[in-house]
Amino acid sequence: MFVFQTLALATVFWFGWTLFHNTLSNMESRGISTGFGFLDETSGFGIIMSLIPYDSTMTYGRTFFVGLLNTLLVSAMGVVAATIIGFVVGVARLSSNWLIAKLALVYIETIRNIPLLLQIFFWYFAVLQTLPSPRQSLDVADMFFLSNRGLYFPTASAEPGFGWVMAALIVGVAAAVFVHRWAKKRQFRTGQLFPALRVGAVLILALPLLMFVLVGRPLVWEMPSLTGFNFTGGASILPELAALWIALSLYTASFIAEIVRSGILAVNRGQTEAASALGLRSSFTLRLVVIPQAMRVIIPPLTSQYLNLVKNSSLATAIAYPDLVSVFMGTTLNQTGQAVEVVAITMAVYLTISLIISGLMNIYNRAVALQER
């Protein structure tokens, strides 16, 4: 048995090496330059959206990080939104209210049965491009401007003294955590409930706000204003980002909703009945009895959905959102011609992101899994 395993392993290595060696020698014989030196060369092209400072005098290596961060941004936004929508719809699907349950059913069956690329095109070309031009943009209180250039909103920059507000926020959070722990202890001891959530929220919001007024409002707002072709000042959400975000979130949410439903149905009815027999309100039953047990069923398939979402974000290239595939595997690959290297790097990146997500979800899964003693 051992011999065969060694043989198999050797074959795999030999296969990999042959692949690698052949690629290199074929590329050399065709006069195609190889290596990763191109990453230090000047890129010379512009990118519409970057989370880090970037202009065309920077390197191809920099374009990699610009693309990567844009991918991570839309993925993170998508994961959060898809989880929230998915949980709400999944619970709604089980609602005893006929209309709500059927609406959730229609949503799930429609969205998850239409190809994602079509949905992205729908949101981009059919919905967002019907917005007015910048000169006719819809504005709210001269602060928010919505046009086919995106949503422009004011940004705030901190002045001296803002540190105090941040300090107040930290104190507020610490106090809220303390109150929550104290309330829990008290409940164990006396059985009495204390509105810890509400008090905590007030603490977190009110303390920094109070400090903000006390130190004289140390924030400067920068308003977007129309100059020439477009808005300057403030910040914006590109229509491409919005379309991709909406499409990815809604699509993945429809799958998450079904996962949530299956998780909840997996919890024995007896549990719910026992909870109501004890006099728990239905919202408490859901939060304290059903969801914690359902999570054990939900987490593993949920991980797959997160991985799908991240990988699906590469469809960005179809609507000009500058993600990793569009920027790095698109423009950079083409300007340098280093196809093998660029594709290898990009594949390694997606693999790494996926493995990290799986790892984190596995840690969480272990934490909520049934502890058998």
Add this chain to the structure above:
Amino acid sequence: MKKQLLLVAIATTLGGTLMAGSVQAATLDDVKSRGHVQCGVTSGLPGFSQPDENGNWTGIDVDTCRAVAAAVFGSADKVQFTPLTAKERFTALQSGEIDILSRNTTWTLTRDASLGLNFAGTNYYDGQGFLVSKSLGVDNAEQLDGATICIQAGTTTELNLADYFRTKGMKFNPLVFDTSEQTVSGFAAGRCDVLTSDRSQLAALRSKLEDPSSAVILPNIISKEPLGPVVRQGDDQWFNIVKWTLFVQINAEELGVTQANVSDMKSSTNPEIQRLLGTTGDMGEKLGVPADFGFRIIQTVGNYGEMYERNVGPDTPLGLDRGLNALWNNGGIMYAPPVR
């Protein structure tokens, strides 16, 4: 278990040998044994390469490939077309999927030196320009500060644009699409203020707009874009055939040999025409194609001027004047080495 392992071993050995077997062969031999030239073109750009409703490809880039097929096989129909995006084109050529890339591709040092490719001449001298909507009220590219600009991914125009705006100290938002059709739909939908590309392409893309008169091409030309056919590096014979096919077409125009009079010209006493049409000398043999390859090219595709007028000239929807693309003795820079 044993059986499975054996299968794996066989599969990998086979895979390995297959890959090791991909040694470069002469393109001309491949083309001859296949029976047609495989030519990479755009997925649809009026005047350069576009299929009509019957699936017949037309355009100046298409004719460049047809001329090569005429030189090799004596028939302009022995060619098949592979539509490619700008991003796909070089990989397709490098990997051997196509024999010629004739897809309004700009000749640059980087592409010539590091991609394993050779540019076999220029079939259209172009320059990058800007298409803007008339309603914007702009008449010069220097007024484009802050504009959102639609552009095709993987082109030299992406680089020129960044250079131009940086040297002028202006800002711009590049909206990068995969295909030129998408840039047009982005422009038509008003997502961008400006569409930038080579000026010939802009003329072609403008003709695709619902109302072409609603947009104008600005007078500024911000780059040199010599467009031409490309082949793989390392196969000099094929490189020469493609190069001299184009040269023959240019020389034919200079000598007044046209599709209509080429049969009569065969009896011409002009030694240059005799060599061009293969009635004397062994020009074809030197290249590895039939002796009358020049005659075949002109007979089936025509000379350079005819190819130009038919596809992009003033009488076509594109309506482009010869300009730089006129012959050297006629105010342009089209010049071919002698067939001798």
